[in-house]
Amino acid sequence: MDRVKVAVIGPGNIGSDLMYKILRSRYLKMELMAGIIESEGIKRARALGIRTTTEGIKPVLEDESIKIVFDATGAKHHLQHAPLLKAAGKIAIDLTPAAVGPYVVPPVNLKDLYMESNLNMVTCGGQATVPIVYAINKAAGAHYAEIVASIASKSAGPGTRQNIDEFTQTTAKALCAIGGAKKGKAIIILNPAEPPIIMTNTIYVEVENPDEKAIKEAVLKMVKEVQSYVPGYRLRVPPIVDGHKVTTIIEVEGAGDFLPKYAGNLDIITAAAVAVAEKLAARMLGKEAVV
Amino acid sequence: MNLKNGNKFIHIVDTTLRDGSHAVSHQFTREQIEAIAAGLDAAGIEYIEVSHGDGLGGSSYNYGWAALSDEEMLKAASGVIKKAKLTVLLLPGIGTQEDLKLAIDCGAKAVRVATHVTEADIGEQHIGLAKKMGLEAFGFLMMAHMVPPEKVVEQALLFESYGADYIYIADSAGAMLPEDVKARIGAVVEKVRVPVGFHAHNNLTLATANCLAALEAGATFLDGACRGLGAGAGNAQTEALVGVLQKAGYETGIDFYKIMDVAEDIVEPIMHRPQVVRNASLMQGYAGVYSSFLLHTYRAAEKFGLDARDILAELGRRKMVGGQEDMIIDVAYQLAKKKGGK
Numbered sequence: 001m002d003r004v005k006v007a008v009i010g011p012g013n014i015g016s017d018l019m020y021k022i023l024r025s026r027y028l029k030m031e032l033m034a035g036i037i038e039s040e041g042i043k044r045a046r047a048l049g050i051r052t053t054t055e056g057i058k059p060v061l062e063d064e065s066i067k068i069v070f071d072a073t074g075a076k077h078h079l080q081h082a083p084l085l086k087a088a089g090k091i092a093i094d095l096t097p098a099a100v101g102p103y104v105v106p107p108v109n110l111k112d113l114y115m116e117s118n119l120n121m122v123t124c125g126g127q128a129t130v131p132i133v134y135a136i137n138k139a140a141g142a143h144y145a146e147i148v149a150s151i152a153s154k155s156a157g158p159g160t161r162q163n164i165d166e167f168t169q170t171t172a173k174a175l176c177a178i179g180g181a182k183k184g185k186a187i188i189i190l191n192p193a194e195p196p197i198i199m200t201n202t203i204y205v206e207v208e209n210p211d212e213k214a215i216k217e218a219v220l221k222m223v224k225e226v227q228s229y230v231p232g233y234r235l236r237v238p239p240i241v242d243g244h245k246v247t248t249i250i251e252v253e254g255a256g257d258f259l260p261k262y263a264g265n266l267d268i269i270t271a272a273a274v275a276v277a278e279k280l281a282a283r284m285l286g287k288e289a290v291v
Numbered sequence: 292m293n294l295k296n297g298n299k300f301i302h303i304v305d306t307t308l309r310d311g312s313h314a315v316s317h318q319f320t321r322e323q324i325e326a327i328a329a330g331l332d333a334a335g336i337e338y339i340e341v342s343h344g345d346g347l348g349g350s351s352y353n354y355g356w357a358a359l360s361d362e363e364m365l366k367a368a369s370g371v372i373k374k375a376k377l378t379v380l381l382l383p384g385i386g387t388q389e390d391l392k393l394a395i396d397c398g399a400k401a402v403r404v405a406t407h408v409t410e411a412d413i414g415e416q417h418i419g420l421a422k423k424m425g426l427e428a429f430g431f432l433m434m435a436h437m438v439p440p441e442k443v444v445e446q447a448l449l450f451e452s453y454g455a456d457y458i459y460i461a462d463s464a465g466a467m468l469p470e471d472v473k474a475r476i477g478a479v480v481e482k483v484r485v486p487v488g489f490h491a492h493n494n495l496t497l498a499t500a501n502c503l504a505a506l507e508a509g510a511t512f513l514d515g516a517c518r519g520l521g522a523g524a525g526n527a528q529t530e531a532l533v534g535v536l537q538k539a540g541y542e543t544g545i546d547f548y549k550i551m552d553v554a555e556d557i558v559e560p561i562m563h564r565p566q567v568v569r570n571a572s573l574m575q576g577y578a579g580v581y582s583s584f585l586l587h588t589y590r591a592a593e594k595f596g597l598d599a600r601d602i603l604a605e606l607g608r609r610k611m612v613g614g615q616e617d618m619i620i621d622v623a624y625q626l627a628k629k630k631g632g633k
Contacts, residue, residue: 146352148617153409164413165387185351188384192409193610202617204352237624245352249621 004281005031007060009081010072011041011052013157013259014095014270018070019045020257021274027281028068028274034060057081061088067284068277071096074159082118091280092118093273097166103174105130106275107225114283119276123167124265125149125186126174127272128201128233128252131222133179136239136246139218141208143244145181147171150189152196155263164188181205199252199264200236204245212241219248229275230268231255296540302512303543304338304403304488305331305529307558308368309380311520313344313583315563317357321367323561324359327517329371330553335545336529338401340378341368344522344583345614346405347379347386347394353616354385354583361390362397369398376400376427383413385614388420395424403459404450405431407612408438411449418453430455431490433613436466436579440478447479447487457486457512462501463613465494465523465572466579469504480509488512491527493519494576496568498527499535506541517554520562523582524572530554571599578607587616591623601626 006028008015015033022030033045033052042052053059060069061084068091071078078098085092094100101118104110108131113119121127129147136142149171160167168186175184191197207215219239226233232253240247252264259266308327312319324341331339341364343349343357350357359367361379369377378401379394391402402421404414411430421428430450435443447458460475467475472489480487489505491498491514502513515529530550536543572585580603588606592599605622606615 148353148615150615150618158412161410161412162415164383165389165416168384168387169389185348187351187353187614189612189614190384190407190410190413191610191612191615192407193612197609200618200621202353202620206352237621240620240624247352247617247620249617249624 002285003027003029004067004284005029005065006068006070006277007032007034007066008070008072009034009057009060011035011039011045012072014266015070015072016041016044017258017266017270018072018273019050021270023048025274025278027278027285027287031066032060032063057084061085066090068093068280070273070277086117093276094118094120095269095273097123097163097170099170103178104276105174105178106229106272106279107131107222108134108178110276110279114280121269121273122174123171124199124269125167125171125188125201127268128199128250128265129171129203130174130179131226132203132219132248132250133175133181133205135218135222136205136207136215137180139214140211140246142179142181142205143208144183144206145175145179146185146204147175148187148189148202149265150191150197150200151265152198152262153190153192154196155265156190196260196262198262201250201252203248203250206244207246210241210244210246212239215239215241215246230271232261232264232267298540298542301506301536301541301543302337302488303529303532303545304340304378304512304514305336305516306340306514306526307331307516307520307529309340309342310344310522310526311516312342312357313522313586314520314525314566315561316586317343317350317355319364320358321363324364324367325371326557327553328368330557332372332375334549334553336375337544338378339368339372339375340380340403341365342380345385346382347390349385362393365394365397365399378403380405381417382406382614383417388417391417391420395426399426401427401429403429403431405433405461408432408435408443408446411446414450415453418450418455422454427457428455429457429459429488431459431461433461433463434581435460435475436462436464436471437610440474443475444478444482447483451483451485455485457488458483459488459490459512461490462492463581464579465492465498465576465582467497467501469497469500472501472504473508476505476508476510486511488514490514492521492576492582493524493526493568494572494582499531502527502532503535503539517550517558518562519566520558521582523575523585524568525566528554571603574600574603578604580607581611581613583613584616584619587619591619595623595627597623597626597630
């Protein structure tokens with residue numbers, strides 16, 4: 001076995017982007033794309049020579065060779081899928097807001113979660129901002145973290161739009177639970193400008209010790225770590241320290257695998273999900289992942 | 292008296308205690324809220340809007356910390372209001388349904404769910420919750436100058452389909468000329484079944500004129516703030532609007548003398564600066580920049596040694612929308628870097 005076989009459930013935009021990223025992986029093999037209808041995504045996968053099914057999760061569960069399953073459906077569906085995947089002995093990487101398993105933000109807490117059977121990818125805003133909050137908290141202690149994620153209107157699908165509170169609440173929770181801030185707040189703005197804006201995240205942190213040098217070093221180091229799996233993750237405005245308030249602005253340009261480059265918000269969550277799977281796969285294969 | 296409008300009734304929403312919050316950097320005190328709300332109520336204002344300038348949950352680094360919590364502000368107002376409907380603002384993406392539930396517990400009777408003019412669908416849940424809880428719900432489309440009338444109509448119809456009782460067109464950047472207002476209000480009035488309102492900003496000194504244009508095009512709701520207290524160059528001045536509407540033959544149910552007294556005796560003494568059209572707010576109207584950016588831009592201009600007008604022009608060029616106060620720092624940082632030749 002030189003690569004670990006994986007399946008993607010949900011051949012929509014996110015599922016298709018995952019597929020392209022998996023096809024590039026040296027540790028993962030794109031074994032099965034599962035949907036429920038003969039959709040564009042299913043056709044796209046088939047055209048690339050990938051096995052497909054329109055019978056939903058059943059063929060995924062029946063294939064013992066599949067070890068890791070990406071769920072890119074919806075929260076309601078993942079709640080049904082989660083126990084089935086667990087019973088079938090497969091690791092679930094959940095890109096829905098269901099949050100059955102713990103939140104994972106790769107450079108922050110993946111190392112603590114290798115034994116988990118279900119991992120939740122938080123939100124795009126969480127993937128973009130939690131690493132920075134974590135770095136600042138380690139360097140200076142975070143009393144409070146607040147983030148503003150601005151994304152192109154075109155990159156926000158109906159799921160995000162109809163549940164916008166879920167985005168702000170889940171992201172705020174992750175700023176505390178994973179980022180280490182004592183209190184958190186998240187704001188999301190949709191901007192319809194043409195050409196579409198790339199995802200921009202402003203991160204405000206109220207720190208205990210405003211040690212500018214330590215904060216800047218920690219943030220720069222973390223940006224590099226995230227860049228190892230999201231090449232378009234960039235520091236727009238390095239930490240500005242103003243009293244106890246630290247302001248940092250990050251932009252995220254997508255890799256343009258399937259989704260357009262401006263949709264860095266979608267890219268960062270699929271890239272993080274694949275990074276998680278690669279680390280897990282490398283361990284299964286007895287190797288250390290170089291992602 | 293001008294009888295051409297046949298004493299047609301126009302509903303007034305006073306937003307001194309919401310849009311005005313921007314002009315005092317969200318520092319209204321309990322005593323001020325009580326005095327203003329009681330005065331507005333006694334003058335016969337139908338809807339009194341009370342919230343952080345950026346709506347429920349707006350108190351933050353990004354928009355400015357408020358002196359009081361949402362709960363404290365709303366309880367102060369609901370404690371003194373006898374007839375008027377206590378109204379709150381909610382921007383989905385900033386405030387949540389949880390914030391709205393808290394506001395209802397504190398006495399809110401109406402909510403304005405505000406989205407950028409192209410993004411009404413992020414407000415569907417909030418309108419739904421408001422209707423389920425028995426509130427009057429307004430679908431409030433911000434920055435309406437940025438898109439043509441057909442697009443405004445499309446989004447107004449979405450809000451109506453979610454159950455909104457009223458549709459508002461907001462000139463959040465104070466960038467519209469009377470003909471722009473007429474085109475948008477007229478198109479929406481023609482297509483929706485519910486009443487339509489207009490929210491003006493005075494950045495181009497056109498707030499009152501634009502209100503009249505909105506009425507001519509069929510609007511039946513207007514926003515005002517005492518002394519115009521609001522973001523940018525402020526809003527249409529409630530007391531002036533009441534006088535103008537009377538002269539134009541409309542009925543508002545508001546006592547002209549009493550509302551003038553609220554403006555001069557209660558609001559004026561607590562203002563941080565006269566509500567006039569200074570260069571930066573004029574630039575906002577000219578470049579089409581969200582009015583609430585004004586004071587944040589002054590602060591960034593000072594911090595980075597820049598002209599506020601340059602920052603505003605760049606924000607307009609980048610087509611920033613309501614809520615993107617953080618991009619003021621981004622623009623100022625990039626402009627300062629360029630200026631420094633780095």
